[in-house]
Amino acid sequence: MARSTMAPLVAAVDGSEGSLRALDWAVDEARLRGRRLRVVHAFTWLTSGVPAEVVQRYDLATMARRIAEEARAHALARAPELDVEAAWPEGDPGDVLLEEAERAALVVVGSRGASRLGAVFLGSVGLQLAALAPCPLVVVPHLEPRPATGRVVAGLDGSAPARAAAEWAFDEAARRRATLHAVAVYGTASHGVFVSLETPPPGPGSPEERAAEEEARRELSESLAGLRARRPEVRAESAVIAGHPAHVLTTRSRTADLVVVGSRGRGGFAGMLLGSVSQTLLTHAACPVAVLHADASEDDRALGGAGG
Structure with missing residues (x-):
């Protein structure tokens, strides 16, 4: 689905x-792309678990407006030149987003x-967005910000x-003038999501292990085909690694500015957004x-590639 070149970046906030x-990450990204930023705080009167007498003491719409407008002020303090709007729609956070x-x-x-x-962002709401959002979703960790590493990792x-994911990662690396590290993982997870827990992993050097590695190399080559030529300004490196996708990518995230993955994969990344791998x-x-x-990459190209 092609999107308007006026499409904003949306940042979900909860105070x-x-x-x-x-x-803060969304502000910096909007500045990189030259796009406006829409700050959204969704609220609902169905505050499950909160006693009715407590809810009656507060005007939730007023509170939601305050949270959204304070977030807008925070964004403008970071980037005064940015076009920032605030919204506080009523509704279920997942549906609103x-x-x-x-x-x-x-x-x-x-x-x-x-x-x-906010706690639901990596519960039902976060996974709902990751699985169903028609545009790219970025989840920012709660950790303290750290200096940029100049590395974008793509699984x-x-x-x-x-x-x-590969096309978007190349574009993002170009925006950031970063090095792209493309990673394919093979191992026990490469043999399917529904493999019996009693099935032993292939041993090092076994025919099964060599076949899994070769398949991972082929899949990585398919994912990168033509992209180096389209983005010659991006320094791109690739690696095929034995292990579990969640562990490999989590480890690589420690020395990266961004990790990019597809919503659903095959082989080592099969079911990425359906179970423990995604949540980990x-x-x-x-x-x-x-x-x-x-x-998503088609949408991004419609938005203007690296400048979109």
Whole structure:
């Protein structure tokens, strides 16, 4: 789905320290892309678990407006030249953000937030966005900011979403003038999501292990085909690594500015957004993680490539 060149970056906020760190990342990204920023705080009157007499003491709409406008002020203090708008729509956070994603170039959320609202970002809301958002989603960790490393890591496996992730990662590396590290992983997970837990992993040097490594190399080559020529200004490195995808990418995130993955993969990344791999990576990565769908790169090209 091609998006308007006016599509904003959307940052979900809830007033927590974690969401402000995500907002800072979104501000810097909007500045890199030359795009406007839309700061969104979704609220609902269905505050499950909160006693009715407590809810009645507060005007939730007023509180939501204050959170959104304070976040807007925070963004403008960081980048006074940026076009920033604030919104505080009523509704379920997941539904609101999915609707925002329909008109966004990118949605940014924090990995942790305030109790009841922010804490769901990596529960049902975060995984809902990662699986269903029609635009790229970036999850920013709650960790203290650190100096830039000049590295963008892409986890690739030859699937259509991985191809989208590769294209987006090349564009992001170009924007940041960073080195792209493309990684394919093989090992026990490469033999399928539903392998019996009793099935032993292939031993080092075994025919199965060599076949898995060769398949990973082929898939990595498929994901990168033509991209080096399209983005000659990007220094790109590739590696095929034995291990578990979540562990490998989490480890690589410690020396990266951004990790990029497809929404669903095959082989070592199969079911990335369906179970423990996704939750481990999105929860424990030391840098922001971007999740791409198969058509996301097409949208990004419509937005103007590296300048979009």
